[in-house]
Amino acid sequence: MWERVKNWMETRIGLDDLVRSQVTEYRVPKNINIFYTLGFVAAIGYLIQVLSGIMLLIYYVPHPDHAFKSVQFIMHTVPYGWLFRQMHVVGSNLMIAAIGLHMLTVFAMGNYKRPRELTWVGGALLLFVTVAFGFSGYLLPWTQLSYWATTVVTSIPTAVPVIGDFVAGILRGGDHVTGTTLSRFFAFHVSILPPLFMILVGVHLFLIKRIGISATPFGQQAEEKRPWTEYHKKSHADGYPYYPRFFQMDMLMVMVYLAIMFALITLTPNLFFPEEAIIPANAFKTPVNVRPEWYLLAPYQMLKLIPNKFLGIIIQLALFMVFLLWPFFDTEKEKNIMKRPLLRGLFLFSFILWLILMFWGRS
Amino acid sequence: MFNGVPAVILNRPGKGLIAVSRVCTHLGCLVQYDKENRRLLCPCHAGVYDLEGNIVSGPPPKPLPKLPLRVEGETIVIG
Numbered sequence: 001m002w003e004r005v006k007n008w009m010e011t012r013i014g015l016d017d018l019v020r021s022q023v024t025e026y027r028v029p030k031n032i033n034i035f036y037t038l039g040f041v042a043a044i045g046y047l048i049q050v051l052s053g054i055m056l057l058i059y060y061v062p063h064p065d066h067a068f069k070s071v072q073f074i075m076h077t078v079p080y081g082w083l084f085r086q087m088h089v090v091g092s093n094l095m096i097a098a099i100g101l102h103m104l105t106v107f108a109m110g111n112y113k114r115p116r117e118l119t120w121v122g123g124a125l126l127l128f129v130t131v132a133f134g135f136s137g138y139l140l141p142w143t144q145l146s147y148w149a150t151t152v153v154t155s156i157p158t159a160v161p162v163i164g165d166f167v168a169g170i171l172r173g174g175d176h177v178t179g180t181t182l183s184r185f186f187a188f189h190v191s192i193l194p195p196l197f198m199i200l201v202g203v204h205l206f207l208i209k210r211i212g213i214s215a216t217p218f219g220q221q222a223e224e225k226r227p228w229t230e231y232h233k234k235s236h237a238d239g240y241p242y243y244p245r246f247f248q249m250d251m252l253m254v255m256v257y258l259a260i261m262f263a264l265i266t267l268t269p270n271l272f273f274p275e276e277a278i279i280p281a282n283a284f285k286t287p288v289n290v291r292p293e294w295y296l297l298a299p300y301q302m303l304k305l306i307p308n309k310f311l312g313i314i315i316q317l318a319l320f321m322v323f324l325l326w327p328f329f330d331t332e333k334e335k336n337i338m339k340r341p342l343l344r345g346l347f348l349f350s351f352i353l354w355l356i357l358m359f360w361g362r363s
Numbered sequence: 364m365f366n367g368v369p370a371v372i373l374n375r376p377g378k379g380l381i382a383v384s385r386v387c388t389h390l391g392c393l394v395q396y397d398k399e400n401r402r403l404l405c406p407c408h409a410g411v412y413d414l415e416g417n418i419v420s421g422p423p424p425k426p427l428p429k430l431p432l433r434v435e436g437e438t439i440v441i442g
Contacts, residue, residue: 151390284393286392
């Protein structure tokens with residue numbers, strides 16, 4: 001039976017050739033390391049979000065009178081509803097962590113350099129869209145935490161002169177967070193962001209396939225570490241085949257990702273559900289501990305520290321643009337960060353500052 | 364609520380009643396009355412206002428907007 005299906009496919013799409021060219025004979029650099037698997041791990045993370053999100057959609061009702069109750073129904077009555085919700089919530093945090101770590105390691109290995117500038121930009125936009133997924137999904141359970149965190153974050157644009165109130169009004173659908181905001185965030189979360197994400201993934205993968213995987217800068221000849229000046233596809237003829245060697249590394253890291261996810265769900269089920277996250281939204285009472293998710297804490301704390309809100313937003317926009325367009329700022333030929341003390345210092349300083357702001361914002 | 368904005372009426376000793384918006388001018392959280400210190404406190408980022416709605420400390424950029432209030436007999440009319 002299987003043979004017949006295989007032959008049928010072979011006649012139509014040339015399955016053997018496809019598997020040979022894309023899997024068994026597809027070569028990856030010899031000095032590839034475990035961090036190269038993080039993009040694949042993030043893609044699997046997204047798949048988990050899609051599947052668990054579809055399961056939640058069956059029972060979730062995006063209306064202020066029903067949203068909280070429907071989420072409680074999923075958690076307490078629907079068979080295994082709690083599991084899918086936990087996977088969705090924990091998975092959203094882990095996916096952002098995986099993409100963040102992916103970008104950190106790409107940065108540390110200088111793999112954003114020419115000719116891969118656009119691959120970096122696509123990846124940074126994917127991180128931005130993933131954070132937008134997290135932010136829009138945060139409001140949907142309609143809890144005290146989600147309501148007030150959304151109030152705070154959607155108030156941030158109001159500091160921008162002329163267009164600030166307009167932007168906040170577009171986000172909220174009015175002056176305050178209401179049922180209209182919930183509808184907008186729901187639509188954004190389930191129908192606008194997913195195709196946007198898939199388009200960016202398509203562009204990202206196209207660039208990776210078209211340009212070829214970048215080798216690490218460690219243990220190579222100086223000439224090989226320099227970016228080339230004309231187009232040619234890096235095929236790594238002397239590298240390892242993707243299957244089975246690198247495929248096994250991919251699978252190992254997916255298992256690690258799943259192990260972390262289920263360990264968090266099992267051992268710390270309330271990690272992402274503080275007290276305010278289990279109380280229905282009350283538009284007349286702001287709880288004491290309002291704060292966004294951990295990945296927004298650093299920019300949030302920075303906004304709190306800068307006395308002028310407008311200046312704070314401008315600084316953050318400038319930092320985001322530097323991050324997004326970093327390959328165009330860093331034109332130094334040397335890829336190896338170990339041979340670039342200034343860049344290494346800047347990298348460590350930024351990373352430590354981000355950690356300090358994150359923990360400070362949490363306290 | 365006044366025009367969709369949560370508001371509070373304060374009875375200031377010797378100065379009479381005043382109505383102010385409860386929406387903190389920093390990031391939109393609702394201020395609460397701090398009975399001990401006789402002031403209005405924002406629970407989000409510790410913005411502090413006096414009973415006139417003026418900023419005492421913290422990140423708020425503007426005072427709390429005052430709402431027009433008058434007393435007609437035993438009725439308080441806002442607006």
